[in-house]
Amino acid sequence: MISVLLIGKGNVSTHLYDAFLKADNITVTQISSRKLENIPSADVTIIAVSDDAIATVSSKIKNSFVVHTSGACAIDELKNNNRKGVFYMLQTFSKDKEVSFKEVPFCLEAENKKDENLLTEVAKSIGEKIYTINSEQRKALHVAAVFVNNFTNHLFKIGNDICKENNVPFKILETLIDETALKIKTLSPEKAQTGPAVRNDQKTIKNHLNLLNKKQQEIYTIITKSIQNGN
Template identity: 70%
Template sequence: MISVLIIGNGNVAAHLVKAFLKVDTISLTQVSSRKLENIPKATITILAVSDDAIETISLKIKNSFVVHTSGSFSMKGLKNTTNKGVFYMLQTFSKEKEVELSNVPFCLEAERDEDYLLLEKIAKAIGKKIYPIDSEQRKALHVAAVFVNNFTNHLYKIGNDICEEYKVPFEILQPLIQETSEKIKTLSPEKAQTGPAMRKDEETIKSHLNLLHKEQQVIYKLITQSIENGN
């Protein structure tokens, strides 16, 4: 039986707790990051807290193996004096939305081989896609994820704003969004690119800019230029 302690009660912690509670070979304990007076012993201690809290909280932990769940925070940023690692799931998590963890990539890192194997074991208990990723690679992955997820979602928000302004249902765009995400499973994003910027259709681009507000124009011009330059 592997004992797992999760510190934190945010979105990532909520999904991990729900998943680990279904695994017979794992004994789970969860504590709030605000209540660290008596930290239970555990084989693996997972800090599912914000990046700016990792150093402070890890300083207080004496358990033998401590990992964090951050995409951008280095493994060496953990301040516990015992063994360190990372248990990063590359996915967007909301408490209100179920996520199928078998589809989620688990990016793992540990100082010692035996600790990595332990992380791999608990990751395989709740998921299927396991990757050995070091801190520098994980930081790059996190930046890439910001582009393909956070920035893309902001563009969805702009698209929704335009639809609302012109009284068009945003749902009309959803099959297009779905097709684009499906297409890049078989084509590289570069080969999947279409649209007026790709065609260098200046008349259409000018027409679009005339329809947009100033803030939207800035984003439209920047992305159009990037596509035209092949960046």
């Protein structure tokens, strides 16, 4: 049995709590990060709080092994005096949406092999996709995630705006969006690239620009250029 203490009452912490409750080899406790006077001991203490609070919260914890769950923070942002680690799940968690942890990539970091094995065991109790990722790699992964998730969603938003302005249901684009995500599982994004930019189809590019507002044109132009330059 591995005892896990979750600190924090947010989405990540609560989804983890629900999942660990169902795991055979884990006993789990969840406490608020505002009540750190009587901290129960645990094999692994997971602080799932906002990035800015990691230093303060961790500095108050005397438990033997403390990990955070942030993609943006290095391991040494933990200010506890004992062993440190990271238990980062690369996924967006929404309050009301159930999380399928079997699909979630767990990116683990520890200071030694034994702790890495311990975190792996904890992750395996609820998940299947387990990776060992150091702080440098995690930083890169975090910025890559911004491109493929946050920025992609913004392109969907622009697509949606264009549809709305022209009385076309955005729903028509759903299959294409699915196909775009699916394609890169078998082709590299470089090989999967299609469209007027990569074909250097100047006539279509000009027609497209004519349809867009100034802000949309700016993004269209810069991404088209980037595709053409192979950036």
